[in-house]
Amino acid sequence: MTMPFYASPEQIMRDRSEYARKGIARGRSVVVLRYTGGVLFVAENASSALHKVSEIYDRIGFAAVGMYNEFENLRVAGIRLADMRGYSYDRRDVTARALANGYAQTLGSLFTDQQKPYEVELCVAEVGDTPDGDQMYRISYDGTINDEPDFLVMGGQAEALTTEVRRTFTDGLDLGEALGVAVRGLGSVGGNGTPRTLPANQLEVAVLDRTRGTRKFKRVEGAALTALLPTDSSAAPADPAPADTPPHDADGGSSNGSGGDASS
Amino acid sequence: MSIERFRGADAIPGVLRHAMSPGSSSFTEFLSTAAPDLLPHPHLVSDLAPHGTTIVAAVYDGGVVMAGDRRATMGNLIAQRDIEKVLAADEYTLIGAAGTAGIGIELVRLYQVELEHYEKIEGTQLTLDGKANRLATMIRGNLGLAMQGLAVVPLFAGFDTMAADPATAGRIFSFDAAGGCYPERYFDGVGSGSGFAKSSLKKRWRPSMSADEVVRVSVEALYDAADEDSATGGPDLVRQIFPVVMLASADGTTRVPDSDLDVVVRAIVDERRDQPGT
Numbered sequence: 001m002t003m004p005f006y007a008s009p010e011q012i013m014r015d016r017s018e019y020a021r022k023g024i025a026r027g028r029s030v031v032v033l034r035y036t037g038g039v040l041f042v043a044e045n046a047s048s049a050l051h052k053v054s055e056i057y058d059r060i061g062f063a064a065v066g067m068y069n070e071f072e073n074l075r076v077a078g079i080r081l082a083d084m085r086g087y088s089y090d091r092r093d094v095t096a097r098a099l100a101n102g103y104a105q106t107l108g109s110l111f112t113d114q115q116k117p118y119e120v121e122l123c124v125a126e127v128g129d130t131p132d133g134d135q136m137y138r139i140s141y142d143g144t145i146n147d148e149p150d151f152l153v154m155g156g157q158a159e160a161l162t163t164e165v166r167r168t169f170t171d172g173l174d175l176g177e178a179l180g181v182a183v184r185g186l187g188s189v190g191g192n193g194t195p196r197t198l199p200a201n202q203l204e205v206a207v208l209d210r211t212r213g214t215r216k217f218k219r220v221e222g223a224a225l226t227a228l229l230p231t232d233s234s235a236a237p238a239d240p241a242p243a244d245t246p247p248h249d250a251d252g253g254s255s256n257g258s259g260g261d262a263s264s
Numbered sequence: 265m266s267i268e269r270f271r272g273a274d275a276i277p278g279v280l281r282h283a284m285s286p287g288s289s290s291f292t293e294f295l296s297t298a299a300p301d302l303l304p305h306p307h308l309v310s311d312l313a314p315h316g317t318t319i320v321a322a323v324y325d326g327g328v329v330m331a332g333d334r335r336a337t338m339g340n341l342i343a344q345r346d347i348e349k350v351l352a353a354d355e356y357t358l359i360g361a362a363g364t365a366g367i368g369i370e371l372v373r374l375y376q377v378e379l380e381h382y383e384k385i386e387g388t389q390l391t392l393d394g395k396a397n398r399l400a401t402m403i404r405g406n407l408g409l410a411m412q413g414l415a416v417v418p419l420f421a422g423f424d425t426m427a428a429d430p431a432t433a434g435r436i437f438s439f440d441a442a443g444g445c446y447p448e449r450y451f452d453g454v455g456s457g458s459g460f461a462k463s464s465l466k467k468r469w470r471p472s473m474s475a476d477e478v479v480r481v482s483v484e485a486l487y488d489a490a491d492e493d494s495a496t497g498g499p500d501l502v503r504q505i506f507p508v509v510m511l512a513s514a515d516g517t518t519r520v521p522d523s524d525l526d527v528v529v530r531a532i533v534d535e536r537r538d539q540p541g542t
Contacts, residue, residue, distance in 0.1 A: 049387075054384070055384050073284060076385055077283035077284045080282075080298070081279060081283045083381050083384075084283075084294070084295065084302070087295070087377050088299070088302050102280050103280070105280075106280045109278060
């Protein structure tokens with residue numbers, strides 16, 4: 001007779017958490033923060049085709065880190081759910097809170113029921129008519145959901161980055177200043193101690209702009225992005241990527257010739 | 265516990281259950297599995313449901329105009345005086361639905377979500393021809409209703425952002441109840457008064473007209489249709505109800521404000537008063 005296999009529930013959960021956390025930390029970070037005009041998403045992402053930030057609905061945006069195929073699956077599911085709710089009720093009845101709860105429910109169940117947890121961390125943000133109405137939710141791989149008041153940082157060296165952003169973030173930043181906070185924050189990690197300067201082609205930037213019409217989500221790209229980027233170049237020139245990204249982030253591969261590898 | 269359950273579509277719990285299963289970028293296809301009851305498929309309603317009537321579209325130098333009257337009828341009665349049958353389908357396209365109003369409006373709503381859904385999931389818009397073909401498929405799905413006399417035949421027009429020459433980028437597509445999709449070169453109309461409206465356009469529309477000129481001839485075409493067809497409403501100067509006139513151009517879709525239409529309609533009425541025979 002073989003010995004029956006036994007692992008305590010605590011051990012199983014700990015192992016799964018560790019597995020998911022490691023996966024998420026391998027990628028590069030995303031910063032989501034409030035500015036006076038709405039919500040700003042900034043992701044370090046060398047790919048212009050495989051997005052980490054996306055539109056979900058009129059007032060709702062989505063950002064994610066971790067395994068691309070897993071969060072892409074969740075992104076599509078979110079768009080489907082939002083569109084179905086908006087179609088069957090009204091466009092104003094689609095809320096970030098409901099969507100965040102849906103994600104939390106799904107990720108929570110996947111975490112306990114499946115052999116392998118999803119290695120993702122999500123942000124669902126909603127822009128209100130006034131800054132008081134802005135909402136940002138962080139949903140973790142195990143279904144934990146948090147309502148963040150000012151900003152949130154996910155993926156990569158999230159702790160160091162959170163400290164940096166907390167140091168520089170203040171209420172009432174305009175778009176350029178908020179982008180500066182996020183970009184300098186992202187550049188402060190991954191450079192082996194020296195700050196990196198991230199050029200526009202290494203960044204994926206989008207806003208939920210409360211002044212826009214029905215659909216508030218807008219990507220900030222090309223010349224518009226370059227014009228907004230902080231101009232201080234006291235930092236070292238671009239160091240394209242922390243070396244440990246490839247397996248988990250679609251954007252990190254050295255085979256990605258158009259990425260930052262050639263630009264330094 | 266078994267490994268077979270790992271990431272099986274059935275194993276996805278919660279409200280995202282259907283949304284997490286693999287599928288295409290089509291919202292209609294998703295809805296047909298996740299919530300088929302939400303798809304437009306009304307029961308036999310025949311005369312009880314209000315009908316919408318005349319829609320015209322005509323190209324101009326740099327875009328396309330679509331205009332629709334505001335009347336909905338129920339048998340011999342006027343069901344509504346200010347219904348809006350011409351709508352923006354997305355940023356660059358217009359859609360107008362003639363036929364049973366309830367089904368038409370629902371079809372347009374579904375189509376609007378369909379285009380937005382595709383754009384959000386794929387990160388890019390469908391081409392203008394792709395949008396027209398998609399609409400044809402959705403009409404084909406309503407063929408059973410068409411057989412019962414509840415046909416909805418839309419008119420579709422848009423600005424083709426990929427056209428080589430912006431002057432000729434305004435394009436029109438017409439459809440039949442069986443789902444056929446036909447590109448039109450100059451102008452077209454649908455609905456019970458469309459024969460009169462098209463005859464009117466045939467005499468007044470000219471190539472390379474400006475947007476203002478085409479707005480004028482389109483409103484005039486609706487005026488002619490309302491003159492002959494009881495189910496098409498003319499402009500109502502007393503209640504200030506004017507046709508819905510929309511443009512699709514490189515700047516996107518815009519609706520011509522009522523204040524502008526007031527001027528256009530008064531000019532038409534004055535001209536007709538001078539020539540009562542026309």
